[in-house]
Amino acid sequence: MDLSLFNGMVDEKTMGETQRIARVGSWEADLLSESIIWSDLVKEIHEVSLDYQPSFSSPMDFYTHEYQELVMQAMQRTISDGSLFDIEAIIETAKGNKCWIRVSGRAELRDGQCIRIYGAIQDIHDRKLAELGLLESRNRFESLVQTVDGIVWEADVNTLEFSFVSDQSSRILGYPPEEWIKTKNFWQSHIHPDDLEHAIGYCHRQTREGRNHIFDYRMISADGNIVWIKDIVSVIKTDGVPTLLRGVMVDVTETKRFEILEHLERTVLELNSTKEHSLKKMLSQYLLGIEQIYPHMKCSIVGIVDGKLSNLSSPSLPEAYIRALEGLQIGPNAGSCGTAAYLKEKVIVSDIVRDSRWTMYSHLALPHNLRSCWSHPILDSDGSVTATFAIYYDHIKTPDEDELKVIDRAVAILKIILENKKNCEIIISSRSRQKREELKLQEIAYLQSHVVRAPLARLMGVIDLIKNYSHTDIEKNELLDHLLLSAKELDEVIRDISEKTE
Known part of the structure; x- marks a missing residue:
């Protein structure tokens, strides 16, 4: 018995079953006779009858509109240069069903001329749907991650080096994800120095014990500002051993700022209720507290006496600048403070160099690198301007929403402090006058009784x-x-x- 023939028959049978399982059929196009041959499986994929005979151009009609040009160009390149093509496309079957297929082909050349194209068509509809479903799921997940109002991250448990950082890192801290990932010790080197030891130590301790943890700390943004972060961290374990850290860094700067501001306000108002602290000391402590919340900010409180400026407290401004402002007359174009006092309204100057209200006074500010100044008048209960609260920056700047809130709160607190000071002076003056009257009466009584x-x-x-x-x-x-x-x-x-x- 010829075993080789038997083996060939088995191989052919096995090949046919394998192709059917893989849903792969063959096709060829004879360019000389302009005829098309499809295998039974290809006909089955196209949902045509087994006696269906495609014309030379009909196969292209099965492809949906968006793929016809792609398949046509691929075949023309193969005919032209003999290159192999392999494309995934969608066809619409004879029964009107959409089906994903993989079509591949190559050319047979004779004397450098293409005489035939042949190849395979595979039904990949189920696999493709699964891939697309997985891709869609992944895209939805990535979209969700990227839209979370925080920095989603993943890092090595030992080195704390990042393997993934979401795009929100650019918005919140100004550093793109690539910089986080490629820079060694990125996280550690961008934590505020005052929080560095605590933040790293706490994270390591909690991680060693395998505990998820939440902690607050400050980071320095790309523009040098302080950003308060609430880090929500999950410890990922493999066989019970921590291997990865995943978390979300949420920007809680606004909340933290106002917590600190409220504490500062309580402290200053408590000092204001006692006699032991001078007005200048209270004002300086309050202004320095605000400047710690906004490190680039320089604050000033200028009193208004007989229509002229009189410094009350400017702890971070140069002494030479403070002296230069002393006694300046308020008016419609008298810098930020003089104008605010004159108009009784907030004055925002984002660029001292270009603002007409500073034309006569910019030479006082610019040598000290004071580039912007916002001033808010402080009115007493009678509606008279008693002082102005001013904020300076060393660069051109317009206040953001948080800074405007801080200004409004500061003006309200300063009004209380200054009103309290004024009332105390009235009470002291009244008591002094009363004391003098008592002395007069005593003297009169003595005169009456003795003289x-x-x-x-x-x-x-x-x-x-x-x-x-x-x-x-x-x-x-x-x-x-x-x-x-x-x-x-x-x-x-x-x-x-x-x-x-x-």
């Missing part, structure tokens, strides 16, 4: 002598002289008392 009695007693004695005893003319004249002298003395005392009551 008046002496001339009055003499008068009464002289009158008694004149009335009850006989006297010579000379004696009478002497007594009358005494009487007149005592009367004049009493008159002077009465005048003195009258003056003290005025």
